[in-house]
Amino acid sequence: xxxxxxxxxxxxxxxxxxxxxxxxxxxxxxxxxxxxxxxxxxxxxxxxxxxxxxxxxxxxxxxxxxxxxxxxxxxxxxxxxxxxxxxxxxxxxxxxxxxxxxxxxxxxxxxxxxxxxxxxxxxxxxxxxxxxxxxxxxxxxxxxxxxxxxxxxxxxxxxxxxxxxxxxxxxxxxxxxxxxxxxxxxxxxxxxxxxxxxxxxxxxxxxxxxxxxxxxxxxxxxxxxxxxxxxxxxxxxxxxxxxxxxxxxxxxxxxxxxxxxxxxxxxxxxxxxxxxxxxxxxxxxxxxxxxxxxxxxxxxxxxxxxxxxxxxxxxxxxxxxxxxxxxxxxxxxxxx
Numbered sequence: 001x002x003x004x005x006x007x008x009x010x011x012x013x014x015x016x017x018x019x020x021x022x023x024x025x026x027x028x029x030x031x032x033x034x035x036x037x038x039x040x041x042x043x044x045x046x047x048x049x050x051x052x053x054x055x056x057x058x059x060x061x062x063x064x065x066x067x068x069x070x071x072x073x074x075x076x077x078x079x080x081x082x083x084x085x086x087x088x089x090x091x092x093x094x095x096x097x098x099x100x101x102x103x104x105x106x107x108x109x110x111x112x113x114x115x116x117x118x119x120x121x122x123x124x125x126x127x128x129x130x131x132x133x134x135x136x137x138x139x140x141x142x143x144x145x146x147x148x149x150x151x152x153x154x155x156x157x158x159x160x161x162x163x164x165x166x167x168x169x170x171x172x173x174x175x176x177x178x179x180x181x182x183x184x185x186x187x188x189x190x191x192x193x194x195x196x197x198x199x200x201x202x203x204x205x206x207x208x209x210x211x212x213x214x215x216x217x218x219x220x221x222x223x224x225x226x227x228x229x230x231x232x233x234x235x236x237x238x239x240x241x242x243x244x245x246x247x248x249x250x251x252x253x254x255x256x257x258x259x260x261x262x263x264x265x266x267x268x269x270x271x272x273x274x275x276x277x278x279x280x281x282x283x284x285x286x287x288x289x290x291x292x293x294x295x296x297x298x299x300x301x302x303x304x305x306x307x308x309x310x311x312x313x314x315x316x317x318x319x320x321x322x323x324x325x326x327x328x329x330x331x332x333x334x335x336x
Contacts, residue, residue: 207308233249276329
């Protein structure tokens, strides 16, 4: 074994001084502590380094630990020690107790709402709503007793006899009865219907039916208003000069066995009146299969007929010209 001084070059041929200046120095904890003690004025102990080159040769060298610069006194300070207080982990029972939901009774909420409502009610009560008052002697007295004890003040009013008040009579006031309301509504409906009828131009065409805006009840001819049968019955009365009740030809005179249009031909035959396939002006055009009748206003030269009718178009007056062959039969005026 041989000992090599650190003053000369090491076994690798490199000067230790040059190596320390150019290359970084790696120190162990022990060497760093020694350098720190040296910087604080404590004796420095050179660290011995043993390097085994071979089993036979061991190189021992002492390396001088460089001094670490010390900070000024104003800056240097020693870190305060930090103390840690160990905290025991919570047990499973503690965690369950914290996680457990606290349920409140619903009666608490109801009681709270009742108390709040009572406060509002008591606050809204007027002071004069109390039934008793406190007298001067400190006793309770009722409101009626206090009122009786107060002196009554009476005001007298004198009305002059010269004042002339109007005398009101019950007859001066009238109320609309339910029947009057019905009449008013009917009048409004009739007025509206009249306006529509006037705008239709039926009168200009030749409609003289006296009830063009009536309802759906029976007419004075005992057929239903604005039906084909009622219109034709009116024309048969007009042609004989009967314009008001009692009419010459009403339901009981024309078709006593029934009021439908398809029954008219059998009624004519029962009376012995003429039923023909040849049209004449003033006769009744009978459409048995259609349950309809019309009034023959004119027979044209070409054999066609000009008809006047109601309810061919719903509840309305109308005219049309058709071949006579399209009419099933013609019922001549009653008595012929």
